[in-house]
Amino acid sequence: MTSGGIRPGNIKRAVAACALLALAMFGGVAFANPQPGQLNMTRGVTTWSGEPYFLNNVALGVCVVIGILVFGAMFIAMFRFRKSRGAVAEKWSHNTTLEIVWTTIPVIILIALAYLATGGLRTFADTTGSEMTVKVTGYQWKWRYDYVEYKGKAIESVGFMSKLDRESDETRQLNSGLDPKNVKVDGYNTYLINVDKPLVVPVGTKIRFVITAGDVIHSWWVPALGWKMDAIPGIVNATWTNINEPGEYRGQCAELCGQDHGFMPIVVKAVPKADFEKWLAEQQAQAKQPEPAAASTAEKPATAQVDAPVSQGHQG
Numbered sequence: 001m002t003s004g005g006i007r008p009g010n011i012k013r014a015v016a017a018c019a020l021l022a023l024a025m026f027g028g029v030a031f032a033n034p035q036p037g038q039l040n041m042t043r044g045v046t047t048w049s050g051e052p053y054f055l056n057n058v059a060l061g062v063c064v065v066i067g068i069l070v071f072g073a074m075f076i077a078m079f080r081f082r083k084s085r086g087a088v089a090e091k092w093s094h095n096t097t098l099e100i101v102w103t104t105i106p107v108i109i110l111i112a113l114a115y116l117a118t119g120g121l122r123t124f125a126d127t128t129g130s131e132m133t134v135k136v137t138g139y140q141w142k143w144r145y146d147y148v149e150y151k152g153k154a155i156e157s158v159g160f161m162s163k164l165d166r167e168s169d170e171t172r173q174l175n176s177g178l179d180p181k182n183v184k185v186d187g188y189n190t191y192l193i194n195v196d197k198p199l200v201v202p203v204g205t206k207i208r209f210v211i212t213a214g215d216v217i218h219s220w221w222v223p224a225l226g227w228k229m230d231a232i233p234g235i236v237n238a239t240w241t242n243i244n245e246p247g248e249y250r251g252q253c254a255e256l257c258g259q260d261h262g263f264m265p266i267v268v269k270a271v272p273k274a275d276f277e278k279w280l281a282e283q284q285a286q287a288k289q290p291e292p293a294a295a296s297t298a299e300k301p302a303t304a305q306v307d308a309p310v311s312q313g314h315q316g
Contacts, residue, residue: 042223045249045270047242049226051120058116062109124227127240130208134199135159138211138218138231138253141260145199148210150280157287158280164263165194172263193250198267202276206242216258222251222268230255243270 041056043049081087133148139161146159168191171178183191201207211220213231221228225241228251243249251266271279 044226045224045243045245045247046226047244048124048240049224051123052226055113055116055120059113062113124239127208127238130206130240132202132205133208133210134201136209136211136220136231138213138215138220138257138264140215140258141253141264143199143220143264143266144214147280147283155280155284158283160197162195162197162199162267164192164265165190165196168192168194169263190250192263193252193265193267195265195267198248198269200269200271200276200279201243202273203243203246203270204273206240208238208240211237211239217255218253218257218264219255220251220266221254222249222266224249224251225268228254243268246270246272 041053043053131152132150135146135148137144137146142161142163144159144161147155149155167183170176171180171183171191180191181189183189183194185194209220209229211229211231212235213233215233217233218231219228220231225243227239227241229237229239231237247270249268249270251268253261253264253266255261257264
């Protein structure tokens with residue numbers, strides 16, 4: 001039995017732990033935006049999504065260069081100037097020139113990164129010139145979409161709740177006996193990332209999103225759009241997107257909001273403008289149709305309404 005040394009078993013366990021941690025991290029990325037072998041951010045499909053992709057790569061490049069320099073110097077010092085080779089520690093306490101250099105360089109790097117990030121955030125927050133407005137409201141555990149206006153015209157009564165699709169919901173239940181791998185749409189596995197009603201939007205249109213919540217904090221996140229935005233009760237956050245390519249783009253709530261946080265996906269269906277306008281007209285026509293007549297209460301005794309207690313409490 002050895003003491004003070006590193007045992008082979010400990011090294012194996014450490015490597016296994018690191019591998020599990022990496023799998024968990026990368027698995028989370030893939031789950032939020034499923035792409036085989038994806039390790040980096042997605043490039044996105046909007047006019048703005050290239051900004052965060054570029055900034056992420058710049059910051060990553062800076063970190064890699066700094067890491068190589070720092071760890072390279074550390075390993076050189078450890079192995080080339082080790083005590084067993086007769087190296088003797090220097091006696092000086094500080095070097096003013098060196099301290100100025102290693103203080104100035106990081107400050108310049110941070111200023112450059114801050115300048116780039118500020119420019120990206122400024123364009124991200126600029127919703128002027130939007131051709132369409134959609135209100136997004138987060139609830140436990142679903143999303144509500146309300147179409148507010150399109151091309152300067154108000155949209156009335158077009159809105160709906162969007163929640164986890166029925167097949168995924170049934171499969172996720174304990175002891176359901178259903179295989180998540182069999183939950184597919186057009187051959188693509190959509191377990192826990194599909195909804196009953198997607199948000200339908202036109203391509204080539206600057207869309208303003210106003211995002212809030214009705215209960216707790218949520219976060220509306222679709223990686224292909226290049227951003228995510230917190231949905232906070234009592235606060236309305238605004239941002240925009242302009243999708244260049246038709247398709248279905250999936251995302252999830254990115255803020256821990258309760259026990260079913262992992263079961264409130266997002267699906268944005270981007271379609272050509274002509275198809276969207278046709279869909280919108282159909283939705284408006286349906287909204288104008290009269291509701292089915294309620295069961296008549298004319299034959300009920302008049303005292304039935306008087307005797308019934310009235311509750312002002314909130315159920316649920």
